[in-house]
Amino acid sequence: MIKPGEVKVMKKKLNAVKIAEFVGMCILAFIFIMPFFWTVITSLKAPNEILTWPPTFFPEKPIFKNYTDVIKKINIFRMFGNSIYIALVTTVGQVFFCSLAGYAFAKLDFRGRELLFKIYLSTMMVPGMILLIPRYVIMRELGWVDKHVSVILPFIFGNAFGVFLMRQFYMTLPGQLKEAAIIDGASQPQIFIRVYMPLTKAIVSTLFVFSFMGSWNDFLWPLITLQSAKLKTLPIGLASFQSLYGVQYNLLMAGAVLSVLPVMLAFLLAQKQFIEGIALSGVKG
Amino acid sequence: MKTRQKVNPIKKGENFWGYVFIAPNLIATAIFVLIPILFSLYMSFMKWDMINPPEFVGLANFTEKMMRDEQFFIALKNTAVYSFISIPLGVVAAILVAYVLSGDLRGTTVFRSIIFIPVTLSMISVSMIWKWLLNGDYGVVNYFLSFFGIDGISWLGDERYAMMSVILIGIWKSLGFNVVILIAAFKDVPKSLYEAAALDGANGFQKFKNVALPLSAPSIFFVTVMSIINSFQVFDVVYMTTQGGPGDATRVVYYWIYQNAFKFFDMGYASALSWIVFIIIFVFTMLQMKFGGRNQSYD
Numbered sequence: 001m002i003k004p005g006e007v008k009v010m011k012k013k014l015n016a017v018k019i020a021e022f023v024g025m026c027i028l029a030f031i032f033i034m035p036f037f038w039t040v041i042t043s044l045k046a047p048n049e050i051l052t053w054p055p056t057f058f059p060e061k062p063i064f065k066n067y068t069d070v071i072k073k074i075n076i077f078r079m080f081g082n083s084i085y086i087a088l089v090t091t092v093g094q095v096f097f098c099s100l101a102g103y104a105f106a107k108l109d110f111r112g113r114e115l116l117f118k119i120y121l122s123t124m125m126v127p128g129m130i131l132l133i134p135r136y137v138i139m140r141e142l143g144w145v146d147k148h149v150s151v152i153l154p155f156i157f158g159n160a161f162g163v164f165l166m167r168q169f170y171m172t173l174p175g176q177l178k179e180a181a182i183i184d185g186a187s188q189p190q191i192f193i194r195v196y197m198p199l200t201k202a203i204v205s206t207l208f209v210f211s212f213m214g215s216w217n218d219f220l221w222p223l224i225t226l227q228s229a230k231l232k233t234l235p236i237g238l239a240s241f242q243s244l245y246g247v248q249y250n251l252l253m254a255g256a257v258l259s260v261l262p263v264m265l266a267f268l269l270a271q272k273q274f275i276e277g278i279a280l281s282g283v284k285g
Numbered sequence: 286m287k288t289r290q291k292v293n294p295i296k297k298g299e300n301f302w303g304y305v306f307i308a309p310n311l312i313a314t315a316i317f318v319l320i321p322i323l324f325s326l327y328m329s330f331m332k333w334d335m336i337n338p339p340e341f342v343g344l345a346n347f348t349e350k351m352m353r354d355e356q357f358f359i360a361l362k363n364t365a366v367y368s369f370i371s372i373p374l375g376v377v378a379a380i381l382v383a384y385v386l387s388g389d390l391r392g393t394t395v396f397r398s399i400i401f402i403p404v405t406l407s408m409i410s411v412s413m414i415w416k417w418l419l420n421g422d423y424g425v426v427n428y429f430l431s432f433f434g435i436d437g438i439s440w441l442g443d444e445r446y447a448m449m450s451v452i453l454i455g456i457w458k459s460l461g462f463n464v465v466i467l468i469a470a471f472k473d474v475p476k477s478l479y480e481a482a483a484l485d486g487a488n489g490f491q492k493f494k495n496v497a498l499p500l501s502a503p504s505i506f507f508v509t510v511m512s513i514i515n516s517f518q519v520f521d522v523v524y525m526t527t528q529g530g531p532g533d534a535t536r537v538v539y540y541w542i543y544q545n546a547f548k549f550f551d552m553g554y555a556s557a558l559s560w561i562v563f564i565i566i567f568v569f570t571m572l573q574m575k576f577g578g579r580n581q582s583y584d
Binding site for chain 2: 018042055100104105110116123126130134135156160192216234238255267278279
């Protein structure tokens, strides 16, 4: 319908727009990369060099002492360990229990299924700030304040969002698989674990990344429940680090680099899962 | 026996196992969501410092105490300002960036990844970094602005700029989230519709306005609702950068509730405040749903 000549004219017209778009994106990319660049630069400066104007873009003499100082002053590896442990345990539990419930809501025929699912889904509407205080009181009554169990247990059994995501996926899988397995004499748990679960690797890895990110970055709840330095996760550890060394930006930025770097590496390795997980939450949500 | 046989043998045990499979989720929800909701409601009628036994005060938390709490109203106003600036700004920016990145520009996946990086990081690291960038005396942002003749703004330390700074940090952190969702939406728009619009003589902007936007309305709506919910619960960035100050400039409701509960140990009053905010969020979400729904049907 469109002749080749016309296409060329259109392309020329579009070129100006394309260039403007490209320049705009480059400026945006600069706004997103510059902060990290500046963080690294600052983390390599001597204490007196951060207080110079105009700021120097390359440290006169890069020093790595800031990093060893941070490691000496706060036990950042311990915080890492705590964060990894809590996020991993919580996430594995969440993925399993969300799969289990999502499968049941999608594939098993039990009484009151639709109603229970609707009620369960409506808990997504409840804002965290309502739950904060009573959950703290419950943890205090149970004697779990300042123990890792307080930041694991409320989340390990999954949440409405995860169940919803898994249910949507299980609904796309054929029901005949189940029927065939029943005829072969498999029990319901066997059908779930052996037949259906292996088919959900893609969505499970998405949910895994999503849950891990949520747990890893959680701040207010651990801030309230975990007080001992040896129990602190990375976000609350960094927060107390900042309140102790408020103006020593060379140290703070070294701490920021140490905390940000592993997450960035994980993102670069598992970009697909990160981005697809978010995109999916928009489409399904 | 006879009635049993009427049950489809293929569905053997589904009733029982269905309940077993959802039990962990439902029991945990009962303990960590439903009971806390009821408990929170109960506490909102109490005066309780967590040391002495709770004392019933009726509606006093909602009436006398709240009415006299000037800072709560300042916090509500601050949260409203935060929402009314950050939601439109954040959503419009996300729509524009996503639209460009859903096209055939060079390097779209690289740009997308770069914009997405802050989403993966904790707000704590992000706030630490930005607090330094926005430093009034030695911050690199002021250095760049000095080329344009703008000098020495104390971004987080000046009542006039603190809220705007907090908003911009929030948008910087969450832009990638919204962009990724909207790219998926824009890419779902069938190519044939753009081609049809082009044949009808639509220019680039018209294609964007009349094809891409209406067809992506559900995702834009989703992103907006998420932004509303998040903007009412903004906390981390305030905790890390301004602690509610300077003065009361960035004291948002969640931060005020946190202070009442865990700094002043006024658990009852803090619970009452959180209910008021919950109701406000609920009303806003419902209005948005009604409004959003109506919009869609007219398109």
